[in-house]
Amino acid sequence: MKIYIEENYEKVSKRAALIMASQVVLKPDSVLGLATGSTPIGMYEELIAMYKRGEIDFSNVTTFNLDEYYKLPIENENSYYSFMMNTLFNHINVKKENIHLPNGMTESVEEECKNYEEKIKKAGGIDMQLLGIGGNAHIGFNEPADKLSVDTNIVDLTQKTIKDNSRFFDNEEDVPKKAISMGIGSIMKAKKIILLASGEGKAEAIRDMTNGYINTQVPASILQAHPDFTLIIDKDAAKLI
Numbered sequence: 001m002k003i004y005i006e007e008n009y010e011k012v013s014k015r016a017a018l019i020m021a022s023q024v025v026l027k028p029d030s031v032l033g034l035a036t037g038s039t040p041i042g043m044y045e046e047l048i049a050m051y052k053r054g055e056i057d058f059s060n061v062t063t064f065n066l067d068e069y070y071k072l073p074i075e076n077e078n079s080y081y082s083f084m085m086n087t088l089f090n091h092i093n094v095k096k097e098n099i100h101l102p103n104g105m106t107e108s109v110e111e112e113c114k115n116y117e118e119k120i121k122k123a124g125g126i127d128m129q130l131l132g133i134g135g136n137a138h139i140g141f142n143e144p145a146d147k148l149s150v151d152t153n154i155v156d157l158t159q160k161t162i163k164d165n166s167r168f169f170d171n172e173e174d175v176p177k178k179a180i181s182m183g184i185g186s187i188m189k190a191k192k193i194i195l196l197a198s199g200e201g202k203a204e205a206i207r208d209m210t211n212g213y214i215n216t217q218v219p220a221s222i223l224q225a226h227p228d229f230t231l232i233i234d235k236d237a238a239k240l241i
């Protein structure tokens, strides 16, 4: 595990963008695993700026997002599909057919999860996976539990996650209670993984995921066992390590 502790959120975003951009420059047909949440927004803005300056070309890139809310129409501004379109995809030259998110509106969850895994495999696997982290150390929507799912699956969101994510919705009752998420195995199969965290609210999760132990109650702790894992955090998130 490599750890970068940066002065602030802006520096976290810049370093992450440079790492992601290098991946695409060195391998223009990279398969990128992407994440939602507020943390990667700064990194996405940097990547858009690089694209506009002609420094990076996404025309051969394929993307797979980590997760999507269950039964939230993609037209809803809080769907992860809308988030990704508005925050990144509408501003770069990635081809629409190369963009993938789990279909939360599916009639057959089991089939959708299986298909998502198949699509990742068919694309050649994920070259670089971007992650944020929940306040309870969830990654994607893999919540603390006695057992963690290997493959893409449907998950019940914890009360903490529902509460944390309610800031984007009009009220807490509107937050979906379930999501389709890549599993821990789908994430760990990525060739490289980078995780970004910023702010004191993530300090405990960062402490618990870097303490040398793997604990299913701290889903991100498994990343310590990945052969090419980079943590990019600011001083506030690093406060307890």
Ligand code: GLP
Pocket (backbone or CB within 6 Å): 035, 036, 037, 038, 039, 040, 066, 067, 131, 132, 133, 134, 135, 138, 139, 140, 141, 161, 165
């Ligand atoms: C959601 C997403 C995660 C993300 C987390 C943290 O639960 N499913 O992928 O890492 O939020 O979000 P934020 O970056 O806004 O703190």
